[in-house]
Amino acid sequence: VCDYNAAELHRVVRAPLLPGEVADSRDRDDIEHWVAVYEQLAGFLNEFNAAGEMQERYRRRLRFWRGRRAEVAQPASEYGHWSEAVE
Amino acid sequence: MTAAGSSLAPHFRHEAFLYAGAVDFVDRAAPIILRAVAAEDPVLIAVDSAKIQLMRDRLGSASRSVVWKDIRSVGANPARIIPFWRRFVDRHATHRQLLGFGEPIWRGRAPAELIEAQRHEQLLNLAFADAPNFMLLCPYDTEQLGAGVLREAHRSHPLIAESDGGRQSVDYAGLAAMSAPDLPPLPEPAGEPVEFAVGTGNANVRSLLAHHGFAAGLGAARTDDLTLAIAAVTDGMGRPGVQQAVRVWRESGSLLVDLRDLRAADDPLAGREWPPPVERAARGLWMANQLCDLVQVRRVGEGAVVRLHVTGAHSGEIGAW
Numbered sequence: 001v002c003d004y005n006a007a008e009l010h011r012v013v014r015a016p017l018l019p020g021e022v023a024d025s026r027d028r029d030d031i032e033h034w035v036a037v038y039e040q041l042a043g044f045l046n047e048f049n050a051a052g053e054m055q056e057r058y059r060r061r062l063r064f065w066r067g068r069r070a071e072v073a074q075p076a077s078e079y080g081h082w083s084e085a086v087e
Numbered sequence: 088m089t090a091a092g093s094s095l096a097p098h099f100r101h102e103a104f105l106y107a108g109a110v111d112f113v114d115r116a117a118p119i120i121l122r123a124v125a126a127e128d129p130v131l132i133a134v135d136s137a138k139i140q141l142m143r144d145r146l147g148s149a150s151r152s153v154v155w156k157d158i159r160s161v162g163a164n165p166a167r168i169i170p171f172w173r174r175f176v177d178r179h180a181t182h183r184q185l186l187g188f189g190e191p192i193w194r195g196r197a198p199a200e201l202i203e204a205q206r207h208e209q210l211l212n213l214a215f216a217d218a219p220n221f222m223l224l225c226p227y228d229t230e231q232l233g234a235g236v237l238r239e240a241h242r243s244h245p246l247i248a249e250s251d252g253g254r255q256s257v258d259y260a261g262l263a264a265m266s267a268p269d270l271p272p273l274p275e276p277a278g279e280p281v282e283f284a285v286g287t288g289n290a291n292v293r294s295l296l297a298h299h300g301f302a303a304g305l306g307a308a309r310t311d312d313l314t315l316a317i318a319a320v321t322d323g324m325g326r327p328g329v330q331q332a333v334r335v336w337r338e339s340g341s342l343l344v345d346l347r348d349l350r351a352a353d354d355p356l357a358g359r360e361w362p363p364p365v366e367r368a369a370r371g372l373w374m375a376n377q378l379c380d381l382v383q384v385r386r387v388g389e390g391a392v393v394r395l396h397v398t399g400a401h402s403g404e405i406g407a408w
Contacts (some may be wrong), residue, residue: 016308019380020161027154029174033361037377040363044319044374057308 016057023064031069038062097219101211102253103244104188104224105237109138112226115250116188117145119224123186124152129179133158133168133189134226158190165191165200165207166376169214170361176218177361187223192240194231199396200381201236202271207359208243209265214356216262224248266355273385273394276336276343285321285331292317296335296342303337304399313397316378317344320393323371324349341380341398351391358382 017023021034041058106112112134120142123130132142133156143150154175162168168191179185191204208225215221227240241247241258243265283295293314300310321331326348336343350368357364358372372393375382381396 016306018312018377019163020167022160029171029178032174033170036363040370040374041315041377044315044322044370048318057311 017061021061026068026072028069028072031065031072034065035062035069038065099212099215099218100222100246101215101244102222102224102246102248103240103256104226105229105240105247105249106226107230107250108228109141111250112138112228113141113145116224116226117142120146120153120186120188121149123184124149126184128184128186129175129182130154130186131156131172131175131188133162133171133187135159135190135193138190159193162189162191162204163200164376164379164381165204166359166382168207169210169356169359172211172221172223173214173361176215176221180220182220185218185221187221188226189223190226192225192227192232192236194228199383199394203381203383205236205239205243206270208240209260210356210359212243212245212262212265214359270385272387273345273383273392276338278336280334280336280345282332282334285317285325285333292333299335299337299342303342304340305342305397306399309397309399312378313342313344313395316375316382316395316397317346319371319374319378320346320349320395321371323367323369324352324391324393326350341396344395344397346393346395347387347390349391349393351386351389352384358384 018037022030025031038058038061042055042062045055045058104112104116106115120130120132124146130152131154132139134142136157136159139155139157143155146153156162156171158168161171168189172187172189175187176185191207192201196204211223211225215223225240225244227237229237238258241256242260244256245259247254247256281295281299283292285292293310296310296314297307300306300313305313317333324346325331329348331349332347334345334347352358352368352372354369357369358376360369360373363373364370372382372384375393375395378397379395380398383394383396385392385394
């Protein structure tokens with residue numbers, strides 16, 4: 001019998017991508033998706049009082065996608081993002 | 088030609104687009120896309136990268152008005168496809184018409200993936216029943232896919248488009264069947280599983296998975312993802328006060344994990360929503376779908392079993408412990 005406690009979820013994780021995650025995407029919908037994914041994962045870990053290294057990988061990816069969101073959040077026409085190939 | 092003009096009432100148009108090879112696909116789909124672009128309708132094309140390139144070459148400058156997605160990447164887990172269509176539909180909700188091409192089924196899909204991709208096709212009818220401005224064509228390559236797959240396409244799509252025109256599918260099973268499907272039970276993987284239980288003790292799930300993950304070729308991070316997925320599903324669907332049985336099989340390059348005796352999720356779209364759900368069972372499945380390469384859910388009596396598939400490294404994985 002085992003359990004998910006903070007120590008369990010506090011492991012150091014590195015920063016590989018999740019399935020389907022395309023790091024060079026600049027599509028706004030993709031960006032919103034990955035921000036939401038990493039917010040959910042980091043938030044779930046918070047519920048276990050996980051802190052420090054445990055969350056670092058997901059937090060790093062969350063910072064990455066939030067940064068990308070800021071990069072592309074410049075004024076554009078309604079169709080501004082359509083001209084960008086997604087991946 | 089499509090079948091979409093066959094009904095006057097506005098409704099979600101979900102159409103199987105049967106084609107014979109990539110050239111036929113481009114020849115028949117390009118005029119549809121060009122008409123949509125000319126009408127300034129939003130267009131999203133989610134097919135494989137080879138067909139994306141062919142189509143972009145054919146469309147020329149019009150291709151810049153189209154959003155492209157490589158379905159083999161974003162749709163490898165079919166449960167992640169409805170959310171990107173949902174974002175597309177929501178973003179352009181006020182448009183007169185939206186056009187999508189989405190090819191979730193291709194030759195070479197693993198058997199478990201194929202079943203889930205077919206389930207995805209069924210669920211599209213439910214997910215977008217409230218999107219009358221959305222026209223989604225699902226390409227099926229008749230030169231590559233078997234007769235059984237094509238038969239199922241007729242059952243899951245109300246409309247069929249072929250080279251000689253479009254029509255309603257006489258085999259379409261209807262929305263009620265989409266809600267309560269007769270899914271095949273999960274096959275028993277080969278070999279003896281490792282079994283343990285998740286309860287109230289202090290043992291370490293990840294350490295139990297680590298050895299098997301390493302042997303299967305998973306890196307440390309993917310084993311962490313799997314650990315988190317187990318935690319998320321157990322948190323959302325586990326029975327209070329009941330130890331959660333976990334069974335683990337090792338396959339080449341992957342681990343399969345069964346979580347049994349779970350509470351069943353009532354919503355057939357659980358785990359496939361956008362935005363991410365707050366309800367706990369759906370949230371657990373939603374996170375598992377992001378973390379895993381494939382997630383299979385089956386009702387068993389009054390409960391449910393969830394099977395998680397996790398393969399090795401994605402980009403950037405180091406692979407060491």
